[in-house]
Amino acid sequence: MKIVKAIFCCSIFLLQLQVPAFAQAQLQNYDGRYEQKIDSLLAMMTIEEKIGQLVLYTSDIDVTGPTIREGYKEDIKKGNVGAIFNAYGAAYTRMLQKIVMEETRMKIPLLFGYDVIHGHKTIFPIPLGESASWDLAAIEKGARIAAIEASAEGLHWTFAPMVDIARDPRWGRIAEGSGEDTYLTTKIAVARVKGFQGDNLGELNTILACAKHFAGYGAALAGRDYNTVDMSDRVLREVYLPPFKAAVDAGVATFMTSFNEVHGVPASGSQYLLTDILKEAWGFDGFIVTDYTSINEMVPHGVVADNREATALAMQAGVDMDMQGGVYQEYLPALLKSGAVAEQQINDAARRVLRMKYMLGLFDDPYRYSSESREKELVMHADHLAAARDVAKKSIVLLKNENNTLPLKKNIRKLAVIGPLADNQKEIIGSWSAAGDFKKAVTVLEGIKAAVSPATKITYAKGANINDNLTDQIAQAVKTAEQADAVILVLGEEALMSGEASSRSSIDLPGVQQQLAQAVHRTGKPVIVVLMNGRPLTINWLDKNAPAIVETWFLGTQTGHAIADVLFGDYNPSGKLPVTFPQSVGQIPLFYNNKNTGRPRSDQKYTSKYLDISNEPLYPFGFGLSYTTFNYGKVAVSKPSYTMSENIMLELNVTNTGKVAGEEVVQLYIQDLVGSVTRPVKELKGFQKIFLAPGETKKVSFSLSADDLAFYTRDMEFKAEPGFFKVFVGTNSRDVQEAGFELVK
Ligand code: NOJ
Numbered sequence: 001m002k003i004v005k006a007i008f009c010c011s012i013f014l015l016q017l018q019v020p021a022f023a024q025a026q027l028q029n030y031d032g033r034y035e036q037k038i039d040s041l042l043a044m045m046t047i048e049e050k051i052g053q054l055v056l057y058t059s060d061i062d063v064t065g066p067t068i069r070e071g072y073k074e075d076i077k078k079g080n081v082g083a084i085f086n087a088y089g090a091a092y093t094r095m096l097q098k099i100v101m102e103e104t105r106m107k108i109p110l111l112f113g114y115d116v117i118h119g120h121k122t123i124f125p126i127p128l129g130e131s132a133s134w135d136l137a138a139i140e141k142g143a144r145i146a147a148i149e150a151s152a153e154g155l156h157w158t159f160a161p162m163v164d165i166a167r168d169p170r171w172g173r174i175a176e177g178s179g180e181d182t183y184l185t186t187k188i189a190v191a192r193v194k195g196f197q198g199d200n201l202g203e204l205n206t207i208l209a210c211a212k213h214f215a216g217y218g219a220a221l222a223g224r225d226y227n228t229v230d231m232s233d234r235v236l237r238e239v240y241l242p243p244f245k246a247a248v249d250a251g252v253a254t255f256m257t258s259f260n261e262v263h264g265v266p267a268s269g270s271q272y273l274l275t276d277i278l279k280e281a282w283g284f285d286g287f288i289v290t291d292y293t294s295i296n297e298m299v300p301h302g303v304v305a306d307n308r309e310a311t312a313l314a315m316q317a318g319v320d321m322d323m324q325g326g327v328y329q330e331y332l333p334a335l336l337k338s339g340a341v342a343e344q345q346i347n348d349a350a351r352r353v354l355r356m357k358y359m360l361g362l363f364d365d366p367y368r369y370s371s372e373s374r375e376k377e378l379v380m381h382a383d384h385l386a387a388a389r390d391v392a393k394k395s396i397v398l399l400k401n402e403n404n405t406l407p408l409k410k411n412i413r414k415l416a417v418i419g420p421l422a423d424n425q426k427e428i429i430g431s432w433s434a435a436g437d438f439k440k441a442v443t444v445l446e447g448i449k450a451a452v453s454p455a456t457k458i459t460y461a462k463g464a465n466i467n468d469n470l471t472d473q474i475a476q477a478v479k480t481a482e483q484a485d486a487v488i489l490v491l492g493e494e495a496l497m498s499g500e501a502s503s504r505s506s507i508d509l510p511g512v513q514q515q516l517a518q519a520v521h522r523t524g525k526p527v528i529v530v531l532m533n534g535r536p537l538t539i540n541w542l543d544k545n546a547p548a549i550v551e552t553w554f555l556g557t558q559t560g561h562a563i564a565d566v567l568f569g570d571y572n573p574s575g576k577l578p579v580t581f582p583q584s585v586g587q588i589p590l591f592y593n594n595k596n597t598g599r600p601r602s603d604q605k606y607t608s609k610y611l612d613i614s615n616e617p618l619y620p621f622g623f624g625l626s627y628t629t630f631n632y633g634k635v636a637v638s639k640p641s642y643t644m645s646e647n648i649m650l651e652l653n654v655t656n657t658g659k660v661a662g663e664e665v666v667q668l669y670i671q672d673l674v675g676s677v678t679r680p681v682k683e684l685k686g687f688q689k690i691f692l693a694p695g696e697t698k699k700v701s702f703s704l705s706a707d708d709l710a711f712y713t714r715d716m717e718f719k720a721e722p723g724f725f726k727v728f729v730g731t732n733s734r735d736v737q738e739a740g741f742e743l744v745k
Helices: 026-029 035-044 046-052 070-076 090-103 128-130 136-154 172-176 181-198 235-240 240-247 271-281 309-315 327-338 343-359 374-376 382-395 444-453 475-483 512-522 538-545 558-569
Strands: 055-058 084-085 111-114 210-214 254-257 288-289 399-403 414-416 457-461 486-492 528-530 548-551 631-634 642-643 649-656 662-673 683-693 697-704 723-729 735-744
Touching: 026 662, 035 343, 046 254, 046 327, 046 343, 055 697, 070 090, 070 475, 084 662, 090 374, 111 210, 111 343, 128 136, 128 172, 128 181, 128 382, 136 181, 136 271, 136 374, 136 382, 136 399, 210 240, 210 271, 210 642, 254 271, 254 528, 271 288, 309 327, 309 343, 309 512, 343 538, 399 475, 414 444, 444 457, 444 486, 444 558, 486 512, 512 528, 512 538, 528 558, 548 558, 631 662, 649 683, 649 723, 649 735, 662 697, 683 697, 697 723
Parallel strands: 055 084, 084 111, 210 254, 254 288, 414 457, 414 486, 486 528, 528 548, 642 735
Antiparallel strands: 399 548, 631 649, 649 697, 662 683, 662 723, 723 735
């Protein structure tokens, strides 16, 4: 079995891509035991049957794209399709599998894929929210549980994790990733791949993961979904590709292409991305599926004249499976005859798909995942709900807490719960909750009622709709607030204001919600704002006027309980922002690891700044408060200089100086002061989430290798350069202790 193919490419850049010593971790353990079986199978298959393995169609029980191809059951019967998505449920998947097993010549089991993005039936926080936990074990567990539920419902494959870096909060799909930072996204990508796939794809409770969208999708110009991407190769390699590479190293089974172009070529036609980098340089042995109809979309992109040309380009680029486009089925046979595509290419693609079907055990028993009894036993199991609540509370970020407004006492006499999201079930599970049932979600009002003392009087007013101009409910909300001791004001976006095809040009609170907040604020009652949103919002007024703000994203099935856990102090918030919150949409893109420019901002006129606003964010990357306080001691670097082969050791003491126990995410950043190319002012290179009892001090140590300091140099070599570095350790990307060291040859 091949491990890594030699890189054969004239581009000097490609020659310098790091070639892993082994192929993927999980596929690496694979001893090649199925390759002979695949050889025999391929030898028996007609060309149409082979092409069928490269075709993925949607069933009609869900819609996740622009067109529905009619007659997918007919296609299954004819052996024209190897995989189906948007079909789940033990009975339904079994019924479809039966068609293949009973009516096709080769009886090659179908592969069932689905967007299991943040939980299957038990819905976890949206990925951006979950990333705010910085808790890799909890995130891995979330993916594990998603796989357990999905596999019990007949699914073999999820279209997750999305590992796209997103530096523009106007882009709705920022909700589906891990935010703006490459290091954090990389760690979370690995946790999610491990969670979905477990240790053995042959186990009944594991599913294939899919690293998407390869690549650069998050850099859509102006944050408009599907828009053009234009970036340097250096930025592509340094910022956007590392999470994908880490997913390969973690053994991810599949990749999905992105809708956008990279260096002028749509990703589904990019040999550079799919073959040269992914399959050759990184040694990826799984299969590559397109995003929805993205082969066909190369026609309007303008790199091919028609679907036939698009098909040839995609096959040559390295696409193995066509999602919903129907063009592999339609054009590959003729392209093969004409010599535009080689049989070897089709064989290789089919082999990659068949390999996964073998690994899943589908050839032993094609129905093994479609189990009504497992479905009944496991879906929304109490343990899953408990885990969802656990990671949901960890995902909450305390943005402001003046005079310890929070936590509230559980025996507070009168509490008003106000706002369009306060008693809302439908929105709170967030976008891409595909199979999730919002009717099972716990609202904030329900969560609060379940938490307070029996003597507490809870009143509720909606106050406004999420996104219209009607102000007629505000007066009632004000009355409700006037009669209470404190107000919980639950504001934010609709679930589908983020996610796919959900870009916004303004990231203010939608509708009249700020007006509602202002009216309630005028009552003089303490107003605690609970935010729900799939992206950073510009909330300057709230920041100035509300005594307390908690960012809760969309937390999923257990929303209300998790929020109540934090509001009443059963859980001390520990979440940290995985993305910068700007003051104004005009500052976008605003991210912490920017470069310095030749004219860093100062009071001088001719420096890099705006006339009307500072360069600072409203809340920096990594920011999040706690009900306790943490003191950071001096950072000690073990010696002043290191050679390239030595590890740089840092340590410091962190003390809980407050009255309650809490967790802190200790963050490590570096700056390479002088490089052959300009370097960011800060780059996250490590973090640790630690628990401290009141008064407790813990020593936190970090170790950095030369690899952690490496970047693409002026000659596009990936390596560390000797010179001086700063290190910063702190509670967020802005508030840090500083030290330094020298790296010598
Ligand atoms: C299009 C989306 O871009 C992708 O992320 C998703 O997996 C597919 N549709 C399938 O629903």
